[in-house]
Amino acid sequence: MDDLFDTTDLDPARRSLLPGAGFFLPDDVEDDLESERIESALERADAAVVADPDADGLACVALIREAYDDVLDVPEPDADDERDPDADDPIDVPEPGPHDVVLVPASPHDVEDAIGRVAGAAESGIDLFVCDLAPDRYEYVADELEAAVNVASSVRWYDHHQWDDEVATAVREAGAELVVGDSDEECSADVVARSLAHDFDDRHVDLVAVTRDHDLWIREDPRSDDLADYAYWTDPGEYVEVVREYGADLPEWVTDFLAEKRVEKNRLIDFAIDRAEFHDVGPYTVGVTYGRCSQNEVAEGLREAGADAAVVVKPAGSASIRGTETFQRCHEVAGRVNGGGHPKAAGCKPDIYDDMLDYATHWTTRGAVAKRVILRAFEDVVETADGSTDESP
Incomplete structure (x- = not known):
């Protein structure tokens, strides 16, 4: 075992x-x-x-x-x-x-x-x-x-x-x-x-x-x-x-x-960058990926690929959120999904894991639910900045 x-x-x-x-x-x-x-x-x-x-x-x-x-x-x-x-x-x-x-x-x-x-x-x-x-x-x-x-x-x-x-x-x-x-x-x-x-x-x-x-x-x-x-x-x-x-x-x-x-670290970084998907959230591009990796280097790689912000979802359920000069509200995003931190660097662990089946889904879907929840938090933060109604996810 x-x-x-x-x-x-x-x-x-x-x-x-x-x-x-x-x-x-x-x-x-x-x-x-x-x-x-x-x-x-x-x-x-x-x-x-x-x-x-x-x-x-x-x-x-x-x-x-x-x-x-x-x-x-x-x-x-x-x-x-x-x-x-x-x-x-x-x-x-x-x-x-x-x-x-x-x-x-x-x-x-x-x-x-x-x-x-x-x-x-x-x-x-x-x-x-x-x-x-x-x-x-x-x-x-x-x-x-x-x-x-x-x-x-x-x-x-x-x-x-x-x-x-x-x-x-x-x-x-x-x-x-x-x-x-x-x-x-x-x-x-x-x-x-x-x-x-x-x-x-x-x-x-x-x-x-x-x-x-x-x-x-x-x-x-x-x-x-x-x-x-x-x-x-x-x-x-x-x-x-x-x-x-x-x-x-x-x-x-x-x-x-x-x-x-x-x-091995460099291999894990490459795997995570290769898995990344990019989403438009208002005027920002958010790069989102999954994996056991060094989040800072992955975030830098996503920034070089055009991301204004990066999300690295980890197999253990937590996630790192990294910003750039163009996006400095990471702590606000994290605050909506059970986390916090700094304007350009924050962390969270979305409250979505009730049992091992949820974790099994997390691993087999490469963090699909966590990614969706965090992207929704980005959308809410950007909408709030634009003067729209502030709605929690």
Whole structure:
């Protein structure tokens, strides 16, 4: 049965149509494993960081650990160590430690669960940080945040996404120190770096700059692609320790690993671009595709093919929405389909999956329902901009 979920040996074209093995792990099993790890790690921790495990969120963790002097040496792999560049993402990889500052990975869809885990497992007096995450509504996090404030000596929330004013006010009134950067100018790592009372080394200042280059889709520094890919392909705990020690200039053993991984990455990008369809939505052309791929490079390929905006629907059910200079309302589109983000980069997971049959349909139709729902959201946003009636999908 395990072989059914392991797509490592599949033909790359077929593999690109399916989610990774971690998708098939039952939520309760995954939650139990994660809870056990977190509870054990928090027993003697001075601080916890609930963060999005992408390059920006993990850079925040690296900076906080540096500020707390929570330093672990990063061993260079032995020459005979084997790292399979084609392996699926790991399901249960414990973070190296022990750490004084514990990483608690979370997505925008389960930030309340992560905060609740810290509140339930941490010793009284811990410092809690929440980084690179923004709740769509305060009620989603209200109970867990209240519990965390009662346990922690401080709760600091650092982010750069688009925040609703009422949500921001409620988070502050609950007792959290909330700092939200300008999403057009700063990434979350910028916010952390300027908010902490710490004099960071040049390599960490450089790390923040390169992270910003990737996260804001500036793409002037070639190292930003390395950071993004490494954060995506490796364990979050490894990424944090490597960039904390080396900054944005990754060691040779990491760049060798990335070079191997990129062979398949480029194939998956090509598959996704070849599958793309283009739709006219008002004055805009929207490129829509499906697959397990690197959404930023695919979006760039669709832009070069004439798209004003790109949608990449993933096999796991989520989707990435990327804009251009001509379309900067991605966060509004995502907000209509259970998501959010920035004007030129957003994400969502349409609420259309009730059971495994819906996912089976999703895989066999290459995301047809998700594509249709998201295109409808584009239409509504464009109609609203033209002065028409605002109707939710």
